[in-house]
Amino acid sequence: MKAWVLLDPVRSQQCPPGNPLLVHQFMEIGADQQVPAQHRVPSSLDPLYGVVRRYLDVVQQNPFPTELLRVALNEPSSVRTSQVVRYQAGYVICAAIAVLFFVAVPATGLCFCCCRRRRRCGGRIKADRRSLTCQRNLLTFCLSLTTAILLAGVICAFVANQWVKEQMEPGARAVPATLHTLRKNIHSIPQDRVSFSKQQLLHKRRICHGKCVSHLLKHESFLLRLAQNPPLQAECAARPPPRQGSSKAGGLMQGDRRGVQSVVEQFAVPRQQIISDLNNVSHSIGLTIHSLLKEQxxxxxxxxxxxxxxxxxxxxxxxxxxxxxxxxxxxxxxxxxxxxxxxxxxxxxxxxxxxxxxxxxxxxxxxxxxxxxxxxxxxxxxxxxxxxxxxxxxxxxxxxxGNSTFNSMPDLAVAKMAQVVQDLKDEVNKVSKKVQSIADSFPVSDYTQPLNDALLQAENKSHPYLQEVKHYEKYRWIVGIVLCSVVLLVVTCNLLGLSLGACGLAMREDPSDYESRGEAGAKFLLVGVGFSFLFSWLLILLVFATFLVGGNVQTLVCKNWANQEIYKFIDTPGNLPPSMNLTQLLNLKRSLNLTSAYQGCKKGAGLWDVLQLRDAYNLEDHLHLSQYTRDFQKRLDNFNLHFEExxxxxxxxxxxxxxxxxxxxxxxxxxxxxxxxxxxxxxxxxxxxxxxxxxxxxxxxxxxxxxxxxxxxxxxxxxxxxxxxxxxxxxxxxxxxxxxxxxxxxxxxxxxxxxxxxxxxxxxxxxxxxxxxxxxxxxxxTRKELGYFSQYLNWVRRTLTEDVASCQPLATALDNGRVILCDRIAEPWNAFWFSLGCCTFFLIPSIIFAIKLTKHFRPIRNRLISTASEETYPFHIPRVTALKL
Missing domain, CATH: 1.20.1170 (Hemolysin E; Chain: A;)
Known part of the structure; x- marks a missing residue:
């Protein structure tokens, strides 16, 4: 029965597990040029941000002003002030409150100064009553609570002001950096047809010297413009030829062949693996046959x-x-x-x-x-x-x-398969040339060039504006620090006044006795009141100015950016003037919808899916496995090895x-x-x-x-x-x-x-x-080697649709803009004016409680009074204590 095992030794044989299909790791194409996603930085002020957003939702309850913006963008002269006021009704009410505060508080301060000059305000209590202690304690508690609120508000204002400064500079740097990375990402999808024409143009026109080289290195579209500009060609052709071995020109050539060409060059990974397998296949097959038959x-x-x-x-x-x-x-x-x-x-x-x-x-x-x-x-x-x-x-x-003859099977297989192995290596080298057709016919740059030029223009124009932002941010930060310091000064005066006044009260044996610490506490409270009256108008001006800017950015831009109302506004025909039409500016198809494009890009869709390029370039026709492996597989199928008896x-x-x-x-x-x-x-x-x-x-x-x-x-x-x-x-x-x-x-x-x-x-x-x-x-x-081909082609498909030709960086760039403007700058900006505004409005109760409490920290002047019980109090002359020098 043992001999019958040889009748079908391959019936139960599977492909050898000792030599499995390796999973190749290809180079991450474009990974160094992916737009890094900006994320909202967690902060200890997050609860305050939520309060501010809810407050702004109360102030601005109107939806996105589609009609108003359409009129403003297309016919600015026809915009009526009543429409703007109606939409900004919440901000108008806040402006009225700010004006009232701006007028009333300084006016009240002037009145207080006049009254104080006549010694009618902030004087002394003229009679000691039993309810004075309760009244004094209540005033002390109220002023302490108000001061605590002022202190908390000014601390939040300091933190928010500093946070705005810390986020403004990296945010300003992130804008051109994001544009630059996005442009590099778009530019890293080359069209080899254009690349070859660049090289031919360089060879024919000998453009590698002087001014032409500087333009070449600064502007990637220079060569394309050069091809359409004969005078410029003549100018560059007249310049001296470059020396041999010019590194800049060579570097540019190499830099142009990224993206798709890099994908093509990654065929070297499966190619090396297949060549390595071919070098070992004959001996491996001989060993396998020897191993399977040796037992019998x-x-x-x-x-x-x-x-x-x-x-x-x-x-x-x-x-x-x-x-x-x-x-x-x-x-x-x-x-x-x-x-x-x-x-x-x-x-x-x-x-x-x-x-x-x-x-x-x-x-x-x-x-x-x-x-x-x-x-x-x-x-x-x-x-x-x-x-x-x-x-x-x-x-x-x-x-x-018999042993020697049977053991020579691996060497016999190597000798018999030498020629077919060499033929298979030649076929693999031919496949390398076929794969180049993917890069030769890739048309994405025809559609990305306008976007690349637009990004380059936006990047160049953003630098001066961002420099101005940095410049004015410095002054804004200084003004914010000064005004926060004023509030902090008022808080300090209140704290010193409360501390010295309470100490003076504790040291006084008689309410009519003079106590220097109590008098000093009263004076500190009055100094705090004076600072409050003096700077309140400046505080309310800064609060309203920052509130008007930050509030509108949050309610008009950030809120509608997050819910994609802005994208829907752009998508609606007629909302934008022709000069701002993205479809015409970027040479996009008219059926393109920005909202759906953004959502598709967010999910990692390819450019040809978003730009609807499948009609111009069918990727599957270039990635069909059989067109690359047909001859390779045919040679393996036709190979036959006759073993000697x-x-x-x-x-x-x-x-x-x-x-x-x-x-x-x-x-x-x-x-x-x-x-x-x-x-x-x-x-x-x-x-x-x-x-x-x-x-x-x-x-x-x-x-x-x-x-x-x-x-x-x-x-x-x-x-x-x-x-x-x-x-x-x-x-x-x-x-x-x-x-x-x-x-x-x-x-x-x-x-x-x-x-x-x-x-x-x-x-x-x-x-x-x-x-x-x-x-x-x-x-x-054969299945194993075809698996390597399939791995590479699947990777090419995924890379071209998700990495090299992916529009996800566009969505990431838009999200980064929202994060930078709204999450990193607008939120701490709004937290600053909200905190400083709370402090400004709480200065009013602080002034009232401080003035009321000042009288309690000074000695009481007793006089004869008559009450319902006919009680008589002797007149008390305050003692004067000589100061010891």
């Missing part, structure tokens, strides 16, 4: 070696059997004569009446005769005659030759085994051998009888009998040592040979038949199965 082949060789060994061992044991039987027969005749003489002598002696106690030994002596008769065993001369001269074949040499036995070896099978060794009467060897050489043990005679010698009274018993004992020992022991050793040797032959004989015929059948099967089926295994391995190799 080595089993047959082992069987041949076993049968040859059986032949030699059988012949050896037959010779031992024949020779031993003849020797035993010869010794048997001599031993029989000696035993008869010893039997007659011993029986006559032991039967004598003078022999004392000899009856037991007499019985043993009467059995002194041969036990086994070796002349009755079957003869093996005929079998030996048949096997005489065997083995005639050189079985070790045949086995070594392997012969494990020659004619002499077959005749030897056939002679061995027909020798009749399995028909010998081995049970007769075994039965005869069960009989002892002598029926009576000579050793026991000799020991019995020695024992009888000692008890005999007759010296003559005793002497004869000693002689008989010695004679028996001599026969035992000289003859019986030798025959017993020969019997043991004979028994080993009989055991081997009797064990081997029943299985000889089946083993020989099976071995001959396996040899015939192997020699017939080995080339066929080797061929089938070869086809199987070539099929596995």
């Amino acid at each position: 082949v080595f089993s047959v060789l082992e069987a041949i070696q076993g049968r040859a060994q059986d032949l030699q061992n059988s012949l050896h044991h037959l010779q031992i059997l024949h020779k031993t039987v003849r020797t035993l027969t010869h010794f048997q005749d001599e031993l029989g004569l000696a035993l008869r003489d010893r039997k007659e002598s011993a029986v006559s002696l032991l039967d004598s009446p003078r022999c004392t106690s000899c009856a037991r030994a007499l019985g043993k002596a009467q059995n002194l005769e041969l036990g086994a008769d070796y002349s009755r065993v079957p003869s093996v001369e005929q079998v030996l005659k048949t096997l005489s001269g065997l083995p005639k074949a050189n079985f070790p040499g045949l086995i070594d030759q 392997i012969h494990f036995l020659d004619g002499a070896g077959r005749r030897d085994l056939e002679t061995f099978r027909q020798s009749g060794i399995d028909q010998l009467d081995y049970p007769t051998f075994q039965a005869e060897m069960q009989n002892p050489v002598v029926r009576t043990s000579l050793e026991d009888l000799a020991r019995d005679l020695e024992g009888l010698q000692k008890i005999q009274s007759n010296i003559t009998i005793a002497g004869r018993l000693a002689n008989e004992s010695q004679a028996l020992w001599k026969i035992q040592n000289a003859t019986v022991l030798t025959q017993e050793a020969l019997v043991v040797k004979l028994n080993e040979s009989v055991q081997f032959l009797s064990t081997m004989a029943p299985h000889l015929q089946p083993l020989l038949k099976q071995t001959m059948a396996e040899i015939a099967m192997i020699e017939t089926m080995l080339p066929v199965q080797a061929q089938r295994l070869l086809r199987h391995e070539i099929g596995c190799f």
Whole structure:
């Protein structure tokens, strides 16, 4: 049954797991030019940002002003002020409140100054009442709470002001950087047709010197303009030619071939892998075939070696059997004569009446005769005659030759497949040229060039504006710090006034006593009131100005940018004037919808999906696997390798085994051998009888009998040592040979038949199965190498649609603009005016509570008063304490 395994060795074979399909890692094309996404930076002011947004939602409850903006953009002169005021009603109300604050608080401050000059405000309490303590505590609590709110507000204002400064500068840098990276990303999608024309134009016009080179390096579209401008061509052509090895021109050439060309060049990754596999495929296939067939082949060789060994061992044991039987027969005749003489002598002696106690030994002596008769065993001369001269074949040499022939299969596969491997390498090199067609026909730059020019223009124009922003941001920050410091100064005066006033009250024994610390506390409170009146108008001006700018940015721009209302406004025909029409400016299709384009780009859609370029360029036609692998696969399918026949036995070896099978060794009467060897050489043990005679010698009274018993004992020992022991050793040797032959004989015929059948099967089926295994391995190799081609083409498809030709950077750039303007600048800006505005409005209760509390920190002037109970209080003259110098 073992031989039938060879009938279909590839039925259950899968492709070898030891050489799996590798997953290639290709270079990240355009990864260094992806627009880095800006994210909202978490801040401790986030809760404040939420409060400000909710406040602005209350102030501006109107939706996005589509009609108003349409009129303003298309017919600015027809915009009516009433429409603007109606839309900005919330801000108008806030402006009215700011104006009222701007007028009322300074006016109140002037009145307070006049009143204070006449000593009518902020004076002293003229009578001590029981309710003064409760009133003073209430005022102290209210002023403390107001001061705490002012302190919290000014801290938030300081933090927000600093946060605006910290975000303004990187935000200003991020705008041109984002535009530059986006432009680089767009420009990194080259069209090789244009690239080649650039190189030809450089070669023909010899443009690599002076001013032309500077234009070439600064403006990527210069060469395209040069092709359409003959005077410029003449000017550049008239310049001296460049020196050999110009590094700048070469660098530009190399820089132009990015994106799609880099994708094409990445074919080197699977190409190197396929070439490496081709270098090892022939030896690998040979080893695989050798590995899959070696178990059966080595089993047959082992069987041949076993049968040859059986032949030699059988012949050896037959010779031992024949020779031993003849020797035993010869010794048997001599031993029989000696035993008869010893039997007659011993029986006559032991039967004598003078022999004392000899009856037991007499019985043993009467059995002194041969036990086994070796002349009755079957003869093996005929079998030996048949096997005489065997083995005639050189079985070790045949086995070594079979091993050598079979083990040479890997080297044979290498030699046979050398030419086809070279042809396959040539096919792979041809595929490299075919892949270049992807870059040669890629048309995306026809559509991205207007966008690239627009981005370049926007980048160049953004620099001066951003420089101005940085310049004015510095002054805004300084003004914010100054006004926050004013509020902080008021808070400081309040805190000092509360602290000194409370200390003075605690140290005063009599309400009418003068206390310098209480007086100082009152003065500090009045100083805080003065600062509040003095700077309140400036604070409200800054608060309203920043509120008007930041609030409108949040409600009009950021809110509608986040919910994409701005994109929908741009998409609606007629909203934008022709000078601002993106479809015309960027040479886009009229059916393009900015909202859907943004959403598609956000999800990573390709430019040809967004720009609807599939009609102009069918990517799948260039990425079909068969057009690159057809010839490669055809050469592998047509390859055929014929393995030479392997012969494990020659004619002499077959005749030897056939002679061995027909020798009749399995028909010998081995049970007769075994039965005869069960009989002892002598029926009576000579050793026991000799020991019995020695024992009888000692008890005999007759010296003559005793002497004869000693002689008989010695004679028996001599026969035992000289003859019986030798025959017993020969019997043991004979028994080993009989055991081997009797064990081997029943299985000889089946083993020989099976071995001959396996040899015939192997020699017939080995080339066929080797061929089938070869086809199987070539099929596995083909699928593996096609997998590398498929990996590359799938990567090309994904890269061209998602990385190289992806419009996701456009969506990322738009999101970055919103994050920079709204999340990083507008939110802390709004938090600043909100915090400072809270402080400004809380200055009013601070002024009121400070003025009220000032009287309680000064000594009370007692006077005679009449009450309902007719109580009279003596007039108290305050004590004046001289200062010690």
